Amino acid sequence: MDTKSKSIKPALAFLAFVIGICLLLYSVAAWTYLYVYVSPATRASLMDVFQPDYQQTYTFRSRISANLYSLLDFDYTTYNEEDNSFPLSRKEINLLYRVEKDGQLLASNTDASLASPDALPEGYNFLLIWDGSKASIWKDGQAVDVYGDGFFRGVEEDWDVPGYSNSASSSNPAYAELTVSLAAAAKPFNPGDDYGLYGMVQEFAQARVLIIWLLLVPPVAGVALLVWSIVWHKHKVRADQAIAWFTGHIWLELKLLLLVPLTFLWVLAASCTLNLFFNQFFGGPLRYLSIPLALWWSYLHINDLRYNFGHLRNSSFCTSCARLLGRQEMGWSVGQRMDRRSVLQFILCIPFFLYCALQLPLLNQYFSLPMMVLLAAAGAGLIAAQVWLLRENRRTTADMDRLLTRIRSVGGDATTPLPEDSDLRAAAEELDQMEDKLKAALSQQMKSEKLKLELITNVSHDLKTPLTSIISYTELLRQEEELPAHVKDYILVLYQKALRLQTMVLDVFDVSKAATGNLPVNLRPLDFAKLLRQTLADLDEDIQASGLSLRPALPEEPVWILADGDRLYRVFQNLIGNALKYSLAGSRVYLTLTTADGRAEATVQNTSRDELPYGVDFTERFVRGDQSRTDGGSGLGLSIARTFTEACNGSFAIRTQADLFTASVSFPLTDTRPEPEVDA
Secondary structure, eight states, rough: OHHHHHHHHHHOOOOHHHHHHHHHHHHHHHHHHHHHTSOOOHHHHHTTTOSSSSSSSSSHHHHHHHHHHHHSSSGGGGOOHHHHHHHHOOTOOTTEEEEETTEEEEEEOOOOOOOOOOGOOTTEEEEEEEOOSSEEEETTTTEEOTTTTTTOOTTTSSSSOOOOOOOGGGGTTTGEEEEEEEEEESSOOOOOOOOOOOHHHHHHHHHHHHIIIIIIIIHHHHHHHHHHHHTTTTHHHHHHHHHHHHTTTTTTTHHHHHHHHOOOOOOOOHHHHHHHHSOOOOOHHHHHHHHHHHHHHHHHHHHHHHHHHHGGGGGGHHHHHHHHHHHHHHHOOOHHHHHHHHHHHHOOOOHHHHHHHTGGGGGGGGGGHHHHHHHHHHHHHHHHHHHHHHHHHHHHHHHHHHHHHHHHHTTTOOOOOOOTOOTHHHHHHHHHHHHHHHHHHHHHHHHHHHHHHHHHHHHHHHHHHHHHHHHHHHHHTTTOOSSSSHHHHHHHHHHHHHHHHHHHHHHHHHHHHHHHTOOOOOOOOHHHHHHHHHHHHHHHHHHHTTTOOOEEOOOOOOOOOEEEEEHHHHHHHHHHHHHHHHHHOOOOOEEEEEEEETTEEEEEEEEEEEEEOTTTTTSSTTTOOOTTTTTTTSSSSHHHHHHHHHHOOOEEEEEEEEEEEEOOOOOEEEOOOOOOOOOO
C-alpha cells in the first residue's frame, strides 16, 4: 500500500499543479473582466445575492422604483379590475399597493390603508408613499433618507423616484394628482405562479450558488491546489522528470514540427483574450480552451528543454540515421571510409555540373561560339581533374590501410612495404625505426628488471643463514644470568632488531618470488568468514594493546572461495597490522565481509594518524604513507598483500578519502566444497 501511495503522489502533485494554475488563470480573467468591463449596476446586482436583507439590495430598489413609475404612468381612465394590462398583479401579496386620486381609490390589492408605517399589515416592514411631489420611505418603522441633498447621482447610489431637483420626471403634472403607496413583506413567501418579490429572492439564492461556484470557489481551490503542489514539490519534480523521460523519447524533428501548431494556438488564445476584453465578444467556449492548451503545450516543451537539453540530439531522427551510418562505417577500414567520402563529395558536385551544362545553351546570346567552346572545355577539364584527384586519393587511402595494418602488428615480424612513390612511405620508414628503438629499450628494461630481481632474491637468500645464526646466539646470550643489566638491555635491543631484519628479508624474498612467478600457491575451497575470525583471534593480543576499537561485521554462514589459506592469512595479517600501527589513537577499525553479484569482498577501514599523501600507489614496493616514519616498517606490507591476493586469483584495491584508508580484497564465490576428512 505504501508503494502504491508513493507511485501515485507524483501524479497527484502534478495534477494539483495543473488544475490550480488553470483555476487561477480563469479566476484572474473573470475578476478582471468583472471589475474592468462590467457596468457598476451589473456588479451591484451581483453583490445583491450576498445581502441577507433583500430590501437592502440594489435590485429591490430598482424593482420598487419601476413599480412606482409603472403605477404613476398608467392610464386609469379605462381601468377596471379585470384589466390584464395593469402593471401589477393583484395576486402578488408580497407587494401591496394603493393608488388614489383626490381621495378616490383607483387601484389596490389590499384593504389596508397603507397610510403610515404603523398601519402596515403584519409581516410587512417596508412602506413607500408618493404624495404627489415627494416620495417618503419607511423601513422597520424608521424613515429612510430618500433624496439626500436633492441631487440624483445614479441608480447605484440613490432611489430612482420622482422629486429630485435634476429629475425630468418630477415635472410630469400627472404625478402630482396621484397618491401611491407600496408595502413590501419582510420575508416574501410563495404566492403561486406569479413572479414577484418571492421569485426575486429565489433568483438571489440561485445566483448566489452560481457566483460562489464560478467566482469564489475557483480562486480558493486554485490557491489550495497550488499550495498542495508546492508542499509536494519533490513529488512534482518526480512527475516532471517522468514527463521529461517520455518526451525525451520523441524525435527532435517532431518536437520542432509541433512548434508550428503551438504558434497558431497562441495566436488564437491572444485573439480570444483581446476580443473578450476590448470587443466584449465571447464566442464559443471551445475557443477559450486554446489558452490552457497553449499554456500546457508550452510547459511540455519547456520541461523537455529543462531536463533533456543536453540530450536533444540523442532523440533526433537525423542523428539516429547518422549514428547508424557511423556504426556501419566502423566496420570499414580507414582507407575505405576516406575513399567513400571522396566519392560522395564528387557525387554531390554532379548536380552543380549538370546545372552549368544546362546553362551553356542559354549563354549563347551573350558569348560567341569560341567562348562557349572554351567554357565547355574548362568544365570538362574540371571534371577530369576531379576524377584524377579521386583516383589519387584512392591510392593514398589504400596505403593508409596498409600503414595502419603495420601499426597494429608492431612487435611482430610482419612487414608491409609501401611503394616508393607513396605519400606515406616516409611515415612507414619512421614507424620501422621507432619499432626497432622500442624493442631495444624494452629488451634493456627487461634485462635490468631481471638482474634486479635476481640480486634481491640472491641477497635475501644469502642473508637468511647469517641472520638465523645471529638470532640464535642472541637468544643464548639472553639466557645468561650473570650479565649486567645494561648489557642485557643491549642484547634485547639487538635481538628485536634482528627479528625485524629477518622479517624484512623474508618479505623481500616473498615479493621477489612472486614477481618471478615462483610463489607456490595451493588453491582450495575455504570459508572466508572463518579465516577472518581466525586472523582476529590470533591478533587479539595486538588489538588489545593498540588501544583501538576493532568492529568486525562478518556473516554467520560460510562464505566459500578458492584461495590459499596461508597466503590469504598473511594478507589480512598485514592489513590489520597496518591498521593497528598507523590508525588515529582511540579511533575505530572496521572489518567487513559482504557478498554481492557472485563475489565476496572483505574491507578494512581505518582513520590514518598522519595525513595521507595524494596520488600515491600504496601497493608499490617500499612505498610508505609517511616518509618520516621511524617505526622500522619496510613498506612491503601492502605490496605483499596485493601480490598474494592476485596470486590467489583475487582482486586487491586501495581507496583513500581524506584521512580514511580503505583496503578491499575480493574473490569470486565458488560452489566447490572441501572434501570431508576421513578418520584413519
